[in-house]
Every structure is written in C-alpha cells, then in structure tokens.
Amino acid sequence: MTSIEQLTRLCPPPADAPPVDWDAVETTLGFRLPEDYKQLAAVYGPGAFADFIRVFHPHGVTEWVDLTGRVPTAMWEQLQNDQAAGRPVPYDPQCLFVVGVTDNGEHLFWITGPRNDPGAWHIAVNEARGPLWCTFNGTLTDFLVSVLSGDTAVPQFPDGLRQAATTFFPSTSRPSAPTALPTDTNVIREWARANGYDLPSRKRVPAAIIVALVQAHGGE
Template identity: 80%
Template sequence: MTSIDQLTRLCPPPADPPPVDWGTVEATLGFRLPEDYKRLAAVYGPGAFAGFINVFHPRGVTEWVDLTGPVPTAMREQLQRDKAAGRPVPYDPQKLFTMGVTDNGEHLFWIRDPQDDPDNWHIAVDEARGPRWFTFDGTLTAFLVSVLSGETAVPQFPNGLRQAATAFTPSAPRPSAPAPGSTPLPTDTNVIREWARANGYDLPPRGRVPAAIFDAWIEAHGGE
C-alpha cells in the first residue's frame, strides 16, 4: 500500500478538489516537484490535516499558503539572517523550500538535496518560537501518515495532535489577484511583525510569525 493510500484511509479526501496545471506550477517555481506531493495536492486540494497542518497548495486560499506565493522566498531570507546571526539552522537555507505551516506557526520544508531528485527529498520542521528542528527521512506524504497515525511524534507539535480526529478540512480557493482597492500583501515578514506589535499582538522577537497573525493581517488589509 502506498503512502497516499494510507493517508486517504486516515483522512478521507474531499469529493471535488480543484485541478492543477503542474506544468505551469513547476515552470513558475523553476524546479520539479516530488511526485508524492503532486498526487497529494491533486487528491486533497487546499486545506488542513487534523485542523493543524496546512500543506501549501498551488490553489491556496491565500497567497500565504500558496506554493507559488511569497512565503518560501521570505522564509529562505529569514533563515539566512538567522544563520548569519548564529542561530541554529541545520541546513543550507538555499536547500530549504517552505511548503507547509502549522496553526502554531511552525513551518514544514523540503530539504532539496539532491536538487535534481525531488522524489528523494526529506522533510524538516522548525520551531515557531524556539531553536528546535525536526527531520523526517521520508516524503511529505509518508510524514503525514506517520504523524497522524501516531507513529512519529514531532517535539514541536502539541501532544494532543495524535489523539485529534485525523480529518482533512478543505478550504475554498480564492483568486490569486487581490481585490480591487485592497492593500498588497508584503513579502517581508518584518512588515507584518511591526503591524502586529502596533496592534497589540503578543509576538516574540524571534522565531516564525504565527499563522493566526498572517490571517489577522490579511483580514485587516482587505484580504478575502
């Protein structure tokens, strides 16, 4: 049984996920994607696993969870700054590609090594407000199966996740273009940090911007 078969047994997919033009997506990104991810995205569409793990999708509900959106570039730049400042980043930031986020603000990465063999990329997870990293020596789909089945415990994830219902909750995709008159979303996360602090959000000085604050920014600036 393949990993995608195991995942669909754990988390039944929605009936009508949106189609994806993978040729256009890969041309936009400039590299090939793992076959397991393309199957995963085609079967499930955009949404969240166990109400916690959001895998980026080419038809993401906002550009902040869109595989071709600004987050992978912004995160790579942030990791380069972290590494230069002596904070723990166990991999070359140029080999990390952000492709998911949790509701707690952790990010999921492909370790793109070797770059020309995407089906052998492994998974890394950072810590939202701390220095810990976790590495899974397998594909994204195998990672989801292992975590949601309780076989693998990611230290950064809540203890109750394995006891939570292993459901997939789809999200309705929106057009990628901003609504007329809306404020463009920034690619620099420092802009969001400054806005969050100015509006009374409890945001740590280091670590990743929590997904809830991204959502608050979008709502405050005319996102749909």
C-alpha cells in the same frame, strides 16, 4: 499500500479538488516536484490536516499558503539572515523549500537534496519561536501519515493533535481582490500584539500571524 492510500484511509479527502497544471507550476518554480506531493495536492486540494497542518498548494486561498507565492522566497531570506546572525539552521538555506505551515507558526520544509531527485527529498520542521528543528526521513505524505497516525511525535506539535487527525478542512474560496497588507514588520508586530499574540520583538513573524492578518483584512 502507498502513502497516499494510507493517508486517504486515515483522513478522507473532500469530494473534489481543483485541477492543477503541474507543467506551469514547475516552470514557475524552476524545478520538478515530488510525485507524492502532486498526488496529495490533486486528491485533497488546498486546506488543513487536523485543522493544524496547512500544506501549501498551487491554488492556496491566499499568497501566504500558495506554493508559488511569496513565502518560499521570504523564508529563504529569513533562514539566511538567521544563519548569518549565528542562529542554528541545520541545513543550507538554499536546500530548504517551505511546503507548509502549522497554526502555531512552525514551518514544514522539503530538504531538496539531491535537487534533481525530488522523490528522495525529506522533511524538516522548525520551531515557531525557538531554535528547535526536527527531521523526518521520508516524503511529505509519509510524514503526514506518520504524524497523524501517532507513529511520529514531532516535539513542536501539540500533544492533542492525534485527536483531530482524521479530519481534513478544505479551503475552497479565494478572496475576490488582492488583500492590501502592511509590509513593515513593525506594523505587523504591533497588530499581532494588539490582537493577543505573544510575539517577542526580535523573533521572526510566524506565518500563522500573517495568515491571521490576511483573514482580518478580508482573506480566507
């Protein structure tokens, strides 16, 4: 049984998902994508597993969860800055491509090596507000099956995740117009603290806060 078959048995997909022009997506990104990811995106569409793990999708409802949006570039820059500042990054930032985010702000990355063999890419997860990294030696779909079935415990993830593992929450609408967002991180931090988020001033802004900010400004 393939990992996508295991995942659909564990966590049933929605009735339909929007079609994806993979040639256009890969041309935009400049590299081929893993086949298991294409199957995953085609079967489930945009949304969240266990209402917690949001896999980026070419039809992400905002640019912050769009595979071809601004987050991958922003994360490359952030990881390079972290490495230059002496903060631990276990892989060359150029070999990491962000493919998802949790509602706590952890990011899921492809370890893109070898670059020309996407079927061999493994998964890394960072800590939202700390230095911890976790590596999973398998594909993204393998990772989801293992985590949602309880076979793999990711230290950064909540203990109760397995209780909601059999539910996928689709995101099927896109804001009718681009959402105007502040670009000054100090403004974003001020908004986050005013809305009850614990965000130390010297840590990066987790994607979960950006998503919340988008939603507060009319996104979904």
